[in-house]
Amino acid sequence: IVHGGVSSNPKAENDKHVKDKSDRATQEQVLDGRTRLVLAGLVNRDIIGPFTHCISTGKEANVYHATASPNRPLSLQQYSEFAVKIYRTSILHFRARQAYMEGEHRFQGEYTSSRNPRKMVRVWAEKELRNLRRLEQGGVRGPKAIELKENVLVMEFLGDGDSASPRLKDAPIEADRLPDLYAELLIAMRKMYQHCRLVHADLSEYNILYHQSHLYIIDVSQSVEHDHPRAFDFMRTDIRNVDDYFRRRSGGEVNTLGFRRTWDF
Ligand code: ADP
Ligand code: MN
Numbered sequence: 001i002v003h004g005g006v007s008s009n010p011k012a013e014n015d016k017h018v019k020d021k022s023d024r025a026t027q028e029q030v031l032d033g034r035t036r037l038v039l040a041g042l043v044n045r046d047i048i049g050p051f052t053h054c055i056s057t058g059k060e061a062n063v064y065h066a067t068a069s070p071n072r073p074l075s076l077q078q079y080s081e082f083a084v085k086i087y088r089t090s091i092l093h094f095r096a097r098q099a100y101m102e103g104e105h106r107f108q109g110e111y112t113s114s115r116n117p118r119k120m121v122r123v124w125a126e127k128e129l130r131n132l133r134r135l136e137q138g139g140v141r142g143p144k145a146i147e148l149k150e151n152v153l154v155m156e157f158l159g160d161g162d163s164a165s166p167r168l169k170d171a172p173i174e175a176d177r178l179p180d181l182y183a184e185l186l187i188a189m190r191k192m193y194q195h196c197r198l199v200h201a202d203l204s205e206y207n208i209l210y211h212q213s214h215l216y217i218i219d220v221s222q223s224v225e226h227d228h229p230r231a232f233d234f235m236r237t238d239i240r241n242v243d244d245y246f247r248r249r250s251g252g253e254v255n256t257l258g259f260r261r262t263w264d265f
Contacts, residue, residue: 035151088151199234
């Protein structure tokens, strides 16, 4: 595995210096000892098999591609691989998240009362799991949440073979498909508000995957309840991000106004 975490690297183990160095590196990142235990648990419970590669390293989490265990439960037969999001347990980057958590009646006590970074990260991961489930229930495309254990979230892998589907930002999309995809995204955002009762709060071309010719919404750990005091602020920013992106990408052809011009609604 990347970062010398789950599967051992014999060469590194023979070299004390290298091992110490890689241990320190992993502790500062995501694969601390406790996280490795959690991963071992998921392997022992026949959910995930070996990790194949790292899909993304971010400030708050890393995402890995893992094969599904051949002995996985019947309920998971349809999945041959998973995306595993591992939240960093370092407190460093979590301060910025306070603004999203404050005003969240679902998580109030748990989050604000905790001085323990591991616990705060767990609450954050749980928020992502619950929000992904709400996307699914509300009929909004996104990865299905499979399993959560502490700071490790196992979800449906959106990709083809073992290569992840591109972010909207990097997706090769024909110009003449942009208006449809823009409309699809507006509908998804509306459903997210009306049915899931959530505002994404970090929506942009970076948190949308282009998968099987459709747009999938990801990264919903910071999404807030529709009645969060800043819900409309977050929503306005989401709309502006999406609107700006489509306008830029289409050379000014597609945006809220262009959309109105074309379809006249
Ligand atoms: P971060 O907090 O680091 O932004 P994200 O949830 O946005 O975390 O995931 C980071 C990246 O990992 C995404 O941009 C995407 O490329 C990839 N990714 C996330 N979830 C999946 C998934 N279910 N299937 C495939 N790729 C994914
Ligand atoms: Mn993201």
